[in-house]
Every structure is written in C-alpha cells, then in structure tokens.
Amino acid sequence: MRYALVFSGQGTQHAAMLPWLADTPLLQAMAQTLDCTDWRAALADPAWARTNRHAQPLLTATGLAAWAQLKTQLEEEFNTQGTHLPPPSAVAGYSVGELAAYAAAGVYDDTTALQLAARRAQLMDDCARHQPGGLLAVSGLASNALATLVQAAGAHVAIVNAPDAWICGGPHAALATLQDRASAAGAHCTPLAVEVASHTPLLADAAQAFSVELQATPCQPPRLHLASNAGGRIASAQDARQALARQISHTVQWQDCMQELYERQVSCVLEIGPGQALARLWNQRYPDMPARSADEFRSTQAIARWLVRQLGD
Template sequence: MSFALLFSGQGTQHPAMLPWLADDGFVRDMCARLGVDDWRAALADPAWAERNDNAQTLLTGLSLAAWSQLAPMVPAPGAIAGYSVGELAAFSAAGAIDPATAAALATQRAEAMDHCAAHAPGGLLAVSGLSERKLEQLRVEAGLELAIRNGNASVILGGPIAALDDAERIAAALGAQFTRLRVNVASHTPWMREAAESFSRTLAAVPFHGPRVALFSNAADRIRDAQSARVALAAQIARTVRWDECMENVLARQVRCVLEIGPGQALARMWNQRYPTVPARACDDFRSAAAIAAWLNSHADR
C-alpha cells in the first residue's frame, strides 16, 4: 500500500477537532507550552484560537500527537507534505527532525513572525472565482503579494491590513469569492523576510536528517537531505507556498489514497476536487484512530 500524508495549516482550528485524539505526552507538552489545562476549552475563545503563537504551537503539537498515535497501526507513508506551519509536523513525520524539536520550533517560528508583524501588521485573504488575469489585477491594484497558490483560480493573497481592506472592495467589484483568514500575519510574503532570516538562524543550531520517505516542501520541491530541509523550513515563511505543485509531486508518487492530519477537511477537499480518482479523507472525519487505520488499510490490495 502507498498513501500520502498532508499536514494542515492554521485557520480552521476548532474545539471539536480530532475527536479521537488521546491525551498523550505530546498533548500535555503542548498544553504546558500554551499555559492551558484544556486545549479544547481554550479553542472555544475565538480571540485565543486566532493568535498566531497559540495556533502554530497548538497545530504542531496536535499533529505530532495524531501521527504518533496512528503510525503504529499503518505502514510507512509513500509521500508527505505540509501546508504552511504544517511543514513542521510533516518534516518530523518524514524523519528530518525529531518530534520534540518540531514542537519547540513551532513556538520559535511564531515568535519570529509575531516580532516581524509587530512593525508590519498584516494578514491573508483567500480569493477564488476569478481568471488569472483578474487575480493579478486584484493583487497589483491592492498592493498585495501571492502568499499561497492552491490552483490557477484559487489563491491566498497577503499583505498589510489596509491593502487587504482594499482587496476586499476590489474583489467584490470583480465578482470574486473571498474570505479573510483567521491569521494576523502576512505569512509567505516579503513582509515576513525578517522572520525568515531570524528562523534560519534558529535552525542553524538544530540537528537535521535526510528524510526517510519522499518529502515535499512548499518552497523547494522535494527535500533530499538535511541541509535542504533546514533551508526550506526557513524560506517558506517569506515565500509563496506552491501547494498546487506539492499536490502534483505527491500524486507522482502513485499513492492510492491521501490522509489529511489536522483540523477541518480543507486539504482533503482540495485534493478530491483536483484528483477525484485518488481518494482523500481528513482525520477530522473519523471518531477513532482505528477507523482511520482501517480506511487506509482498506486500500492496500487495490
């Protein structure tokens, strides 16, 4: 059997996410980092949930816990990728960094980004329903940058708050569908260059390893060795996430199914729309780790 893992980014975290997740060491360590006793109760406060430092620490910790509890029940994946901050858990699942390191780096990554955003406040806007020409018109007129490319007609733009306000007005006039994301930094844009440089210095002291499985990066295609992993994790903070290319690279591994680990079903839904013959499900769809393993294993003989 060959399956792929996709690790979610932030923006869709919710109190009922991963209902089957056990309270293990990863979860307890994450709660200690966040200074909370009950992460689900904390997520019920939208202001708490949307804070960048809380979200990155929470999502990385929960993704690490989810995979550690699921991994003993299934074979090794054939390909792995992570969406935005999901790369930390993805790189850990692939063996490039150990889980404890990934958990600690989530907090450091968020601190670097928040420090940068303190003098360059910004955010992200998801836009769809426009031609490539009109999307580019919107980006230029509003003064934004392309943060994430999910497909030709589905992108996420990033930049300063005032520019995002202008973009919403322009997008409405153009007939686009658009949503302001629940983040408070202009991730994956040049406004985060200082954060990328700071995180790069942090990663210089971190032990990295060559991945044990095919690992694909938002910023650097396939990761083949320790140094390229270190460079890619820092670079993606201020570079466009080429998620459409990540999905193409994963598909090329001839996987039979795809599992999204994290909150919501955004990546699984995106995958199913793009590749309907290769089924994708999200961990949030299931009530137990055993049910997830059964679904993955059901594709073994296909």
C-alpha cells in the same frame, strides 16, 4: 500499497478536533509550552485559537501525536492480516504543517518540532508588530487577472491552492482594496482570521531570524519523500533548513506540492489535523485518487479500516 500524508495548516483548529486523540507526553509538553491545562477548552475561545503563539505549537504537536496514535492502530490492522505497514510514500505539510511533516519524515524529532513551532510563531508575531497585515482568500478569477489585481493593490500572493484559488497577504489597507476590486470583478473573497501576512515579504525579518534558529538546530536528511511548499522535493538536511525558513516570507505553492504527491502514484491521501480543507482541495483536483481527513472519523480504528481498504483496492 502507497499512500501519502498531508498535515493541516492554521485556521481550522477547533475544540472538538480529533476527538479520539489520547493524551501523550508530547501533548503534555505542548500544554506546558502554551501554559494551558486544557487545550480543548481554550480552543473554544476564537481569539485564543487564532493567536499564532497558541495555534502553531498546538497544530504541530496534535498532528504528530495523532499520526503516532494512528500509526500504532495501522500496525495492528496490518499485523492481523499477516503483513507490515508500509511507510508513507510521500509527506507534505501546509504552511506551519510543514514542521509536523518534516518530523514525520525524520528531519526533526517531535519535541524539536514543537520547540521550533513555538519559536516560529514568536518570530512571526514580533515581525507583525512592525509590519502589521493579514490574509485574504480570493477565488473565481483567472490567474492572470488575479495577479494584476494583487499587484495593483500592493498585496502579495501568499498561497496558491489552485490556478483560480489564492490566499493573498499584505497590509490591511492593501487587502481591503484588493477585496473591493476582486469582488467587483466577480471573485469570491473571504478575510481569514490570521493576524499576520504569512508567506509575504512583510515577514522577511522573521524568515531571516528563523533561518538562524534552524542553522543552530540539529536535523537529519528526510527518510521519506518530502514535498516542499516551494514545490519539488527536500533531499537533504540543508534543503530542509532553507525551505522552512524561506516559506515564512515566500509564496506557498500548494498546487505544486499536491502535484508532487500525485506523481508518486499513491492510492490515497490522508490529512492529519483539524478540518478537511486539504482533503477537499485534493479531491477537487484529483478525484480519481481519494483523500480523507483524520478529523472526519470518530476513532483510529475507522481511519485504519478506510486506509486498509484503499491500499487493498
């Protein structure tokens, strides 16, 4: 009975996300961090929702609260069958989702992960004021052709989702040039509602500052198989610190991260967080190993029933 968890990244948060999510002390701490009494109402404002200092702590806290609530439901389901819930065979997070994944794997406690998310957002925003930029999704071109266009435009590869599906980052002028040239070459381009050039050298100062923050923050080696955005496995506390800082200014290799999970030979994958982006990416690449998002379901009971069925097949 093997399953994997993936924690959502930024960009798909919405007011109706995870409708079954109950209030918890962690979500109350999140509300204090955000200085917001009703985070769902606040998410109805697109400008509020896409702001780093709001989105990153919110995604970290809601992801961890959702997993805690779901785990309780799963334990009840397994207990009724006279068995025990196995831990996830592997865990990963997409971009800022790595903080929730690291906490789920035991590297940080939930409160520390929330605090780090807030600090990460602040450092990225501070850096972006001096190095403004954004992100552009580009798909439909061969990787060598796309790499040539990215380099010629003065942009950078921020995230590799698939060989022909990248998120590119850089200064706004470089992204505009890339969009024009890639579209002319037949690519599909979508500017993202993100206000910083995440996972590019433009955020090198933020990565360095976050590294200092992480070195001063106690952490533990992961208790679960933890896949890194850089590809490969996080095996030690120092690995975790280095990887979390590095990914701010370096390419997220999500296709490699997915392959790392696939090689664990899990029966299914559950996305924890808003939207279904990671589940869709997974199902496109690995149709023989189903993935669903917790945000698709109306209750934790429904999620638990699906997961139990998958693990029983």
